[in-house]
Amino acid sequence: MPNPLNELLRQYLTVAIFAGLGLAMVGAMLGVGWLLRPDRPEPQKYINYESGVDPLGVMWSQSQIRYYVFALLFVLFDVEAVFIFPWATRLEAYGAFGLIEMAVFIFILALGLVYAWRKGVLRWV
Amino acid sequence: MTPLVDPLLSGPIGLQEILVVVFKVVVAFAFLMVAVMFMVWFERKLIGDMQNRIGPNRAGPWGILQTLADGVKLFFKEDLLPDNADRFVFKLAPYLALIPAFLIFTVVPVGGNYSTGDGTVSLFGEETLLQVADPPVGVLFVLAMSSVAVYGVMLAGWSSGSKYPLLGSVRATAQMISYEAALSLSVLSVILLSGTLSTSGIVAEQSQWNWNLWLTGFIPFAIFLISGTAELNRPPFDLVEAEQELVGGFHTEYSAVRFALFFLAEFMNTVTMSAIIVTLFLGGPNGPMFGPEWLQSWVLPSLWFFLKLFVFLFVFVWFRATLPRFRYDQLMDMGWKLLIPAALGWFLILAGIQVASDNDDINLALVVIVGVAIFFAGMGLLMLAMRSSRRQRQLSGVTD
Amino acid sequence: MSVESVVFVIAGSICIVGALGTVLFRNPVHNALSLVATLFGVAVIFIAQDAHLLAAIQVIVYAGAIVVLFLFVIMLLGVDRTEKLGIDPLGGQRPLAVVAAVALLGLSLTVLLAVGSTVTGQEAATGDPGEGAENIAKLGEVLFTEYVLAFEVTAVLLTIAVVGAVMFSRQRKADLIDEEEFPGLEALLAETEDETEDDTEAESEGVEAT
Numbered sequence: 001m002p003n004p005l006n007e008l009l010r011q012y013l014t015v016a017i018f019a020g021l022g023l024a025m026v027g028a029m030l031g032v033g034w035l036l037r038p039d040r041p042e043p044q045k046y047i048n049y050e051s052g053v054d055p056l057g058v059m060w061s062q063s064q065i066r067y068y069v070f071a072l073l074f075v076l077f078d079v080e081a082v083f084i085f086p087w088a089t090r091l092e093a094y095g096a097f098g099l100i101e102m103a104v105f106i107f108i109l110a111l112g113l114v115y116a117w118r119k120g121v122l123r124w125v
Numbered sequence: 126m127t128p129l130v131d132p133l134l135s136g137p138i139g140l141q142e143i144l145v146v147v148f149k150v151v152v153a154f155a156f157l158m159v160a161v162m163f164m165v166w167f168e169r170k171l172i173g174d175m176q177n178r179i180g181p182n183r184a185g186p187w188g189i190l191q192t193l194a195d196g197v198k199l200f201f202k203e204d205l206l207p208d209n210a211d212r213f214v215f216k217l218a219p220y221l222a223l224i225p226a227f228l229i230f231t232v233v234p235v236g237g238n239y240s241t242g243d244g245t246v247s248l249f250g251e252e253t254l255l256q257v258a259d260p261p262v263g264v265l266f267v268l269a270m271s272s273v274a275v276y277g278v279m280l281a282g283w284s285s286g287s288k289y290p291l292l293g294s295v296r297a298t299a300q301m302i303s304y305e306a307a308l309s310l311s312v313l314s315v316i317l318l319s320g321t322l323s324t325s326g327i328v329a330e331q332s333q334w335n336w337n338l339w340l341t342g343f344i345p346f347a348i349f350l351i352s353g354t355a356e357l358n359r360p361p362f363d364l365v366e367a368e369q370e371l372v373g374g375f376h377t378e379y380s381a382v383r384f385a386l387f388f389l390a391e392f393m394n395t396v397t398m399s400a401i402i403v404t405l406f407l408g409g410p411n412g413p414m415f416g417p418e419w420l421q422s423w424v425l426p427s428l429w430f431f432l433k434l435f436v437f438l439f440v441f442v443w444f445r446a447t448l449p450r451f452r453y454d455q456l457m458d459m460g461w462k463l464l465i466p467a468a469l470g471w472f473l474i475l476a477g478i479q480v481a482s483d484n485d486d487i488n489l490a491l492v493v494i495v496g497v498a499i500f501f502a503g504m505g506l507l508m509l510a511m512r513s514s515r516r517q518r519q520l521s522g523v524t525d
Numbered sequence: 526m527s528v529e530s531v532v533f534v535i536a537g538s539i540c541i542v543g544a545l546g547t548v549l550f551r552n553p554v555h556n557a558l559s560l561v562a563t564l565f566g567v568a569v570i571f572i573a574q575d576a577h578l579l580a581a582i583q584v585i586v587y588a589g590a591i592v593v594l595f596l597f598v599i600m601l602l603g604v605d606r607t608e609k610l611g612i613d614p615l616g617g618q619r620p621l622a623v624v625a626a627v628a629l630l631g632l633s634l635t636v637l638l639a640v641g642s643t644v645t646g647q648e649a650a651t652g653d654p655g656e657g658a659e660n661i662a663k664l665g666e667v668l669f670t671e672y673v674l675a676f677e678v679t680a681v682l683l684t685i686a687v688v689g690a691v692m693f694s695r696q697r698k699a700d701l702i703d704e705e706e707f708p709g710l711e712a713l714l715a716e717t718e719d720e721t722e723d724d725t726e727a728e729s730e731g732v733e734a735t
Contacts, residue, residue, distance in 0.1 A: 011258040012572055015231050018150050018257055022227040025154075026220055026386060029200075033382030036200045046208040048287035049377055055287070065694045068601055070299050070457070071594040072690040076683045077306035077465065078272075078590040081313065082582045083676065084472075085265065086665030088316040091476060092483050093662075094669050099480045101673055106469055108680035112687035113465065119691050122461050124454035214554065262661070265581035272589025276561070279596060283554060295600060302593060309585075322661060 069121050073113065080109050141249040148248065149257045157230055161392045165192040168392075168442045175446040202381040209286030210378065218284060219379075219386035222277025225270040226393040231257035232266055232324045233400040233409075236427035240332045240414050244325060246422050254325050255410075255427070263324035264316065267401055268309050271356060275301050277390065278358075278365070282375035293374030296453065297358060297365035303460040304355035304362075307348055310468035314345035314475050315405050328409035336408040344471045346406045348464050350440075353398045355460070358391070359441055361448035362456060399437035407433050458511075466507065470500050532573040540566035553599045557592055564588045578661045 048055045087094065087102055094101070116122055166181065166189055173180025181188030206215060236255035237244040245252045260266055275298055282294020315337050316322060319330040331337055338346050355362040366374030376387045403409055410426030451459070474496040481492040539562055546559025564587045571580035668676055 011260050014146050014150065014258045015228060015260075017146065018153065018231050019224055019228055021150060021154055022224050023220065026223055029382050029386065033200050033204060037381055038201070038203050040203065045203075045205055048207050048209055048285070050288065065601060067295060067299050068594070068597050069687075069690050069694045070303060070461075071590075071597045072687055073461070074302040074306050075586070075590045075594055076687055077310065078586055079679070079683060081268075081306070081309040082265075082585055083668075083679070084313050085316060085322065086578060086661050087669055088313050088472075088476075089320050089322060090662050090665050091317060091320070091479050093666065096480055096484065098669055099476055101669060101677070102476065103473060105677055105680045106473060108677065108684055110466070110469065112684035113461070115684075115688055116691050117462065119695060121691050121694055122457065124457045211552070211554070214558070217558075260577060262577045262581045265578070265585065269581055269584035269589065272585055272593075275589065275593055279593070280554070280558075283596075283600065291600075295597075298593065298597075302590070305589070 066121060069116065073116060076109060076112055141251045144249045145251050145253050153230060153257045157227065157393060157396065160396045161389060162192040164392045164396055164438055167438065171442045172446050196385060199381055199385040204381040204383065207286060207378050211284040211286060214280050214284035218277055218281035219383050221280060222274065222390040223386055223393070225274040226390050226397055229267050229270045229397040230400060232260065232263040233404055234325050234328050235430050236410050236423065238414065238422045238426050239329050240411050242422065244329055256325060259323055259325045262322045264312060264322045272305055278375050281379065281387070285378035287378050290375050290377045293365055297375055300362065300364065300456060301356055303457060304352040307352040307460055307464035307468055308356060310465060310472065311345040311348035311352065312405065313472050314341045317472065317475050317479060324404055328404060328411065331408040331411055333411065336406065338406045341475065344467065348468050349402060349406065352464060353402060354441065354444060357394050357398055359395065360445040361450050363450060364453055364456060395438065395441055399434050399441065402437055403430060403433040462511065467504065470503060474500055529573055533570060536566045536569035554596065557595050557599065561588050561592050575660055578664055
């Protein structure tokens with residue numbers, strides 16, 4: 001009698017095998033490419049592409065802070081979603097009380113979005 | 126007596142079980158590869174037709190071997206690694222882009238009779254589902270993999286040590302995470318109706334014609350389709366590689382096989398995303414069942430599944446041929462100001478309806494009417510607010 | 526050796542290697558990547574413990590969202606590839622870190638020696654985690670009844686985080702201008718700042734127009 005843990009691990013093991021096969025394929029492709037490709041190094045080939053002219057300035061430039069705000073908003077909604085998932089699977093168990101509870105939760109988080117919206121950080125300029 | 130090391134996990138493990146696993150893995154792998162090659166050809170051919178061109182027609186009949194020819198060509202190309210690049214991450218990024226696309230497919234049920242049976246088929250004497258793996262949190266697995274897929278894009282751009290790729294990858298990441306949020310919130314409505322997180326369970330709940338497409342009221346499906354397209358960075362959301370602005374986007378500096386891998390990942394993502402849409406909203410392998418047993422368990426379900434998959438592949442190409450590219454501010458506006466609020470609002474309405482239909486003392490019809498009224502009133506107010514603010518901006522001379 | 530220990534050894538080593546990488550690499554992006562490896566290792570251990578939901582959350586929230594946030598911050602700072610490690614931004618940070626590390630190690634060793642190498646043997650401290658999907662339901666039941674307050678407070682906490690981030694990003698534009706390089710730009714911006722506000726409501730507030 002196989003115990004349930006193993007039964008479940010078996011599912012993930014199959015996924016792992018599949019991932020291994022994928023990795024092997026990528027590796028094989030790169031390997032074949034390595035065997036077949038020509039190799040004629042020239043210093044100019046290794047310069048960054050910048051529309052045909054010599055690259056200027058610092059390559060690792062700073063990005064803007066608004067990306068950070070979007071990433072944080074994403075964390076907010078991501079956490080929200082994973083909290084709702086277990087609730088959504090067993091809706092009937094929590095009934096009307098659960099619904100109010102969840103509505104409050106979503107409302108509070110929506111406040112964050114509304115705040116960011118009103119403050120204009122959602123608008124991309 | 127227990128053996129010292131039990132490689133395939135303790136418990137009796139027969140030859141059949143190993144055969145089943147090998148069979149599933151090999152078939153799924155082969156299918157994915159063929160599907161991707163087909164998709165590349167199909168897209169080029171179809172776009173050709175839609176634009177009144179011929180499209181690829183040299184390699185093989187109807188140019189069907191074009192993908193293969195392109196792939197072979199890329200093997201013979203010199204592989205350049207820019208001096209400025211972060212060597213380790215530069216080499217790692219293609220793996221990170223491809224593997225998640227690969228793994229999402231493992232939880233997609235591609236066949237099995239869920240309408241009149243329980244979805245299992247008999248394979249080497251084993252009763253098994255026609256999907257590579259069925260973890261109890263299948264849907265979350267999909268979401269997890271699609272959030273990991275961000276790394277491939279982000280790191281490819283960053284590690285190139287070049288301006289266009291960096292810009293492209295930061296843009297792409299912001300786009301992907303924005304729509305990832307809308308994506309997971311729209312899946313919630315499906316989970317609400319199915320009451321399970323496993324993909325096979327979701328498909329089983331949609332037996333016969335109980336497809337989530339209409340049971341969830343179309344809106345989650347629309348949100349999922351739009352955010353799925355954005356997640357794939359496909360047109361009209363292909364700002365990531367907006368050629369006029371960013372050259373090639375995050376993979377500008379990649380060449381030869383490494384470039385091919387990104388290309389492969391992109392198309393594989395398209396195939397798997399279509400498969401996920403079919404699974405979540407269109408009943409997966411469910412469809413009309415008739416004929417003898419073998420036809421019902423092996424042929425028809427898979428046939429329905431692949432037909433539906435094909436429809437979505439077509440839709441994605443159609444989008445590309447029809448819709449002009451979004452501007453970045455429009456993209457962000459749509460994600461955050463339209464899709465996410467709509468997904469949340471719709472989810473609450475559905476939950477309200479579910480709870481009301483469970484309780485006898487609440488009038489269901491009233492809940493439905495009030496809920497929908499509130500939803501549309503809210504959306505209408507939102508639209509009005511956006512329009513008035515846009516008009517005000519135009520009046521005050523600030524252009525978008 | 527049972528299956529569980531095989532999985533544990535593999536996942537545990539990934540965790541440790543990742544953790545070491547997080548601390549030891551010099552490049553912040555490499556640090557973040559090592560952190561992702563650690564998070565994955567932990568997710569695998571969760572799976573082996575039948576906590577599927579936790580494993581999924583671990584990957585979705587931590588690897589998928591929080592580390593992406595980190596990476597944005599790193600890119601925001603504009604990775605300075607020649608950052609000097611000699612400068613200590615917070616005084617006394619390093620000695621304190623050493624003390625904390627030693628204390629933590631000591632604590633773990635004490636527990637290990639006092640209790641012995643055997644752990645409790647229970648699968649969960651509070652009850653049977655259940656198998657498969659059962660685990661998700663059980664987790665939800667506790668979360669949405671007993672710990673409902675904590676659940677709602679989480680929402681408040683997240684909202685506060687967003688408010689904070691919005692405040693940061695709305696730094697006065699004038700502060701960012703180099704007056705020597707662009708003389709007069711500050712005054713010009715102060716005039717136009719009202720108009721660059723977002724939607725109608727925000728304009729009436731005029732927080733920035735000082």
